[in-house]
Amino acid sequence: MNKICTIFIFFLITMCPAVETLHAAANFHGLSTRFNLLAYGVKSDPETESIVNNNNQSNLTSSQACLALRPDFEYEYDWIYLSIKPRWTLTYEKWTEGANNGETDTSNEFYINEWLARFMITDELFVSYGQENLQWGPSFMISPSNPFIQDNGRDNPMLEVDGLYYGRLAWIPHYNWSASLIVNTDEGRHEFDNDFKEKYALKVDYTGYQKYFSLILSHEQSGGEELGLFAGWWVSEAVLLYGEGSAANETVSDDSMDMDLLAGVSISFKMGPVLAFEYYYNENGFTGPFHEAFSFWGGTANTDDMLFRKNYGLIQLSDSNIGECFGYVLRWTQNFDDSSSRFLSILEYEINNNYKLFYVGEINDGNPNNDEFVSMNNYSIFLGIELTY
Amino acid sequence: MECKARGMVIAWVIFFTILFVFCGSVFSDEPEADSRNFSIKKILKKADEARGNREGISWKVSIAVLDSTNNSDMVFNVNAKGYDLLAESLAPAKDKGNKILMVNGNMWFYKPGLSKPVPISQRQKLSGNAAYGDIAATNYEEDYEATVMPDETINQELCHVFFLKAKTNRATYDQIKYWISKPTGLGLKAEYYTVSGKKFKVAEMTYENHVQVGDQIQPFISEIRIDDVVMTRKITVLTLENPKMKKISNYIFNRNMLKN
Numbered sequence: 001m002n003k004i005c006t007i008f009i010f011f012l013i014t015m016c017p018a019v020e021t022l023h024a025a026a027n028f029h030g031l032s033t034r035f036n037l038l039a040y041g042v043k044s045d046p047e048t049e050s051i052v053n054n055n056n057q058s059n060l061t062s063s064q065a066c067l068a069l070r071p072d073f074e075y076e077y078d079w080i081y082l083s084i085k086p087r088w089t090l091t092y093e094k095w096t097e098g099a100n101n102g103e104t105d106t107s108n109e110f111y112i113n114e115w116l117a118r119f120m121i122t123d124e125l126f127v128s129y130g131q132e133n134l135q136w137g138p139s140f141m142i143s144p145s146n147p148f149i150q151d152n153g154r155d156n157p158m159l160e161v162d163g164l165y166y167g168r169l170a171w172i173p174h175y176n177w178s179a180s181l182i183v184n185t186d187e188g189r190h191e192f193d194n195d196f197k198e199k200y201a202l203k204v205d206y207t208g209y210q211k212y213f214s215l216i217l218s219h220e221q222s223g224g225e226e227l228g229l230f231a232g233w234w235v236s237e238a239v240l241l242y243g244e245g246s247a248a249n250e251t252v253s254d255d256s257m258d259m260d261l262l263a264g265v266s267i268s269f270k271m272g273p274v275l276a277f278e279y280y281y282n283e284n285g286f287t288g289p290f291h292e293a294f295s296f297w298g299g300t301a302n303t304d305d306m307l308f309r310k311n312y313g314l315i316q317l318s319d320s321n322i323g324e325c326f327g328y329v330l331r332w333t334q335n336f337d338d339s340s341s342r343f344l345s346i347l348e349y350e351i352n353n354n355y356k357l358f359y360v361g362e363i364n365d366g367n368p369n370n371d372e373f374v375s376m377n378n379y380s381i382f383l384g385i386e387l388t389y
Numbered sequence: 390m391e392c393k394a395r396g397m398v399i400a401w402v403i404f405f406t407i408l409f410v411f412c413g414s415v416f417s418d419e420p421e422a423d424s425r426n427f428s429i430k431k432i433l434k435k436a437d438e439a440r441g442n443r444e445g446i447s448w449k450v451s452i453a454v455l456d457s458t459n460n461s462d463m464v465f466n467v468n469a470k471g472y473d474l475l476a477e478s479l480a481p482a483k484d485k486g487n488k489i490l491m492v493n494g495n496m497w498f499y500k501p502g503l504s505k506p507v508p509i510s511q512r513q514k515l516s517g518n519a520a521y522g523d524i525a526a527t528n529y530e531e532d533y534e535a536t537v538m539p540d541e542t543i544n545q546e547l548c549h550v551f552f553l554k555a556k557t558n559r560a561t562y563d564q565i566k567y568w569i570s571k572p573t574g575l576g577l578k579a580e581y582y583t584v585s586g587k588k589f590k591v592a593e594m595t596y597e598n599h600v601q602v603g604d605q606i607q608p609f610i611s612e613i614r615i616d617d618v619v620m621t622r623k624i625t626v627l628t629l630e631n632p633k634m635k636k637i638s639n640y641i642f643n644r645n646m647l648k649n
Binding site: 032034036072120123124126133135136137138143152153154157160161170172173174175176178180205207208209210211212232234237238240242266268269270272274324350353354356388389 | 481482483485486492493494495501502503504505507508509510511512513516558559638639640642643644645646648
């Protein structure tokens with residue numbers, strides 16, 4: 001722990017002038033840089049009574065301290081665009097539950113989370129390959145229209161979603177229309193529970209007057225096809241109606257097909273706050289006892305799904321700019337098929353142009369034996385500081 | 390169960406149909422400009438030409454809120470074409486890399502660290518008293534119905550005075566009282582009104598930049614000074630530098646290109 005504190009203080013003292021010098025040297029001829037350093041602590045309470053994490057079999061930590069260096073480099077000149085996002089993290093972990101009870105560990109890791117090489121063949125045609133966190137859609141809870149990955153990273157913006165490998169051919173023939181061919185060639189750093197299979201997708205986008213939609217037709221190697229869709233419509237200056245979903249051409253079981261749908265509305269108030277409601281329906285979701293959902297007990301739930309149950313609701317209040325320095329997100333997610341709920345709060349305070357304090361808290365409630373949200377963690381709290389240059 | 394699943398599919402198909410078709414015509418275009426008063430339109434067009442370009446323009450915009458508690462400027466690199474714009478934040482450091490995309494009345498915001506761009510309302514303010522529409526080009530000639538008012542003098546320059554009412558939802562402001570210099574044809578002052586007729590902002594413009602249009606060098610907007618007359622009484626100053634008229638390709642305004 002002392003080692004981490006020492007390294008953090010060293011970074012605080014040395015980073016400012018060093019990064020300013022790097023910026024001055026780097027920002028020329030289309031090269032741009034952004035340096036981000038996060039130092040945060042995490043306190044969590046693993047649920048040890050639940051059937052999926054009995055005696056903390058998932059080995060969840062109780063405390064963590066982390067230092068993360070996240071520089072971004074981009075180069076754009078004429079027909080070429082290159083970017084790379086190397087990451088270095090130093091992590092101290094402590095366990096107070098399960099097999100590792102009383103143990104601590106310090107580790108560090110260097111990796112490339114994202115990189116991209118894109119070439120402009122004409123000003124209507126682009127080809128790219130790289131490791132990307134490729135996301136779309138307007139929803140907060142989950143991205144059911146994305147055939148590659150459903151985690152949209154909105155539960156904790158301080159944690160990055162791992163990049164997957166994609167090749168893309170994008171055609172932008174018109175102001176309103178564009179189309180992309182996308183192939184997902186590798187899972188990269190992301191570890192899916194199921195075996196990785198290549199996926200191919202055709203995505204067509206339309207942006208009309210105060211409305212937009214995208215259709216995504218995808219095919220999984222040695223699997224079936226899936227049609228995804230997301231859309232938004234500004235009913236007025238303040239009200240956005242949106243929807244997102246997908247349907248596959250194969251049934252999961254005799255009485256269930258693979259279909260996910262999400263409907264939402266967000267209302268922007270004049271003073272700044274935005275209120276959002278979402279309902280998510282997962283046709284293949286599980287309504288029975290929680291433990292029966294999993295394959296090791298004969299269930300059919302896909303453990304790569306973000307949410308296992310059938311019906312969920314979300315209500316969120318957020319404001320990103322109070323007094324030009326404070327922002328918050330308050331999100332309540334209710335699982336309608338069991339009694340569990342999740343309350344997420346994100347608070348950010350900008351001390352000045354470079355330093356920001358942040359808090360991300362998640363509290364789960366319900367019956368640990370049968371309820372989804374409380375089956376792994378009772379709560380977790382992130383508290384930290386972010387430096388940006 | 391099969392019937393139930395089929396029922397769900399039908400229900401959602403109806404939902405999306407309502408979203409796209411019933412509630413608004415997806416492929417509709419805005420009404421075309423009314424051209425009943427040629428001379429007024431000509432005056433407005435000339436004033437517009439010193440504040441943007443329909444084919445495309447790029448510029449650097451610095452925004453300062455004259456307030457003792459906030460002394461940091463926001464700086465944006467802006468690419469604009471008609472109503473659409475892509476603004477990329479260059480400073481302060483905490484906002485570097487943030488992007489705002491306005492296309493066809495839709496707005497998306499992206500900042501480094503976010504997994505994807507998020508749709509935001511046009512109600513969101515840029516900074517201080519400045520709206521996102523203030524850093525885009527103006528197109529008052531086509532967007533507003535003009536009523537002629539008696540001439541007035543601003544800074545010792547005799548001005549045409551027009552009262553403009555928005556003809557399209559795309560316009561940033563509902564009503565504008567607009568002073569255009571008679572000798573130079575440049576818009577010098579604007580008062581902005583709500584639909585109910587309440588004045589809420591006053592802007593004064595200066596033109597120290599120059600751009601080449603065809604064979605001619607013409608003055609171009611360099612500063613907009615915005616005074617909020619209702620809420621804060623703060624003054625927001627937009628400084629526009631390095632304007633370049635250029636053709637901007639469609640891909641600049643494509644939402645798929647926003648993240649990188």
